[in-house]
Amino acid sequence: MKAKHLIIFLLTLFASSFSLKAQNANILIVPPFQIGEELTYRFRYGIFNCAEGTMRVEESPKEFNHIKPYRLIAKGETVSAVALITKVRNRYDSYVSPTTLKPFLFTESVREGTYKRDGYASFDHKNKVVNSTKGSFPIGDNTLDVLSVLYYARSLDFANIKKGGTIKFDFFLDDHTYPIAITYLGNETIKTPFGKISCMKFSPTVVEGRVFRKNSKMYLWVTNDANRVPVRAEVEILIGSLRLDLTNYKNLKYPVGSNVSDGNQRASN
Incomplete structure (x- = not known):
């Protein structure tokens, strides 16, 4: 994989751990994140640190x-x-409704060596169309962008998801809508820089081609608590493997390991 595609690919990888069309997975009234939350990640290719990333929530101007x-x-x-x-320095912004978490606007600022690109995607959910730098494209009822999909997915109620169940979703990136199917593998406790954390584990399908080899495996771990924070991702690519790990967090809405009082966000094994 070219280095210039690494950041957006790994953001997409984490986003793909959830479902927008999941049966029995409705959006919660109160999102599990708040203004001021900041998550920091380290990207590794094999044994090498290759990139760092942050995601945060702000009040919109x-x-x-x-x-x-x-x-x-x-x-x-x-x-x-x-x-x-x-040298890659990329930034992605998504402006989302505080009630539905669907995006109004997605923007990107890409700086990769001497290459520069600024783009946008404006979502018209009423008319099911997105207007972007590359034109106008039809979208489905719940199509999100690659960044808002992560926060939307963290707000889903997973109370009725079962081990081995497969769920699907779509998200818009560049000029395409991408479908992904993922399987919930159950809960697993993993070691992190913050100690052992109970997580929900997922395995998304991948498409053989320029990035993935035949039978490539992808795994994702998300905290099985009230915050639903992505903490790790691993994926096999054509040559070697990529791994993403949470290295720091600030201003989480709930203490790590806490559960919502009504139990709506707990998954069943």
Whole structure:
């Protein structure tokens, strides 16, 4: 995989651990995140650190249809020896409704070596169309962008999801809508820089081609608590493997390991 595609690919990888069309998975009234939350990640290719990224939630300076949205921000940059080969400094912003968590606007600022690109995607959910830098495209009822899908998914009620169940969703990126199917593998306790954490484990399907080899495996771990924070992702690619790990967090809405009082966010094994 080219280094310039690494950041957005790994954001997409984490986003793909959830379902927008999941049966028995409705959005919760109160999102499991708050303004001020910040998550920091390290990307590794084999034994090498290759990139770092942050995702945070801010109060938006913009309004859409007289609604004050959340502003979701993701930044990524190459580090160490990779930065000497290709310097990547990318930023992605998504402005989402505070009630439905659907996006009003997605923007990107891509800085990869001497290459620069600024793009946008404006979502018209009423008319089921997205207007972007590359044109206008039809979308489904719940199609989100690659960043808002993660926060939307964290807000789903997984109370009735069963081990081995497969669920599907779609998200829009560039000029395409991408379908993904994932399987819930149950709960697993993993070691992290913050101690052992109980997580929900997922395995999304991958498509053989430029990035994945035949029978490539992808696994994702998300905290099985009230915060639903992605803590790890692993995926096999054409040459080697990629891994993403949470290295720091700030201003989580709930203490790590806590559960929502009504139990709606607990998954069953």
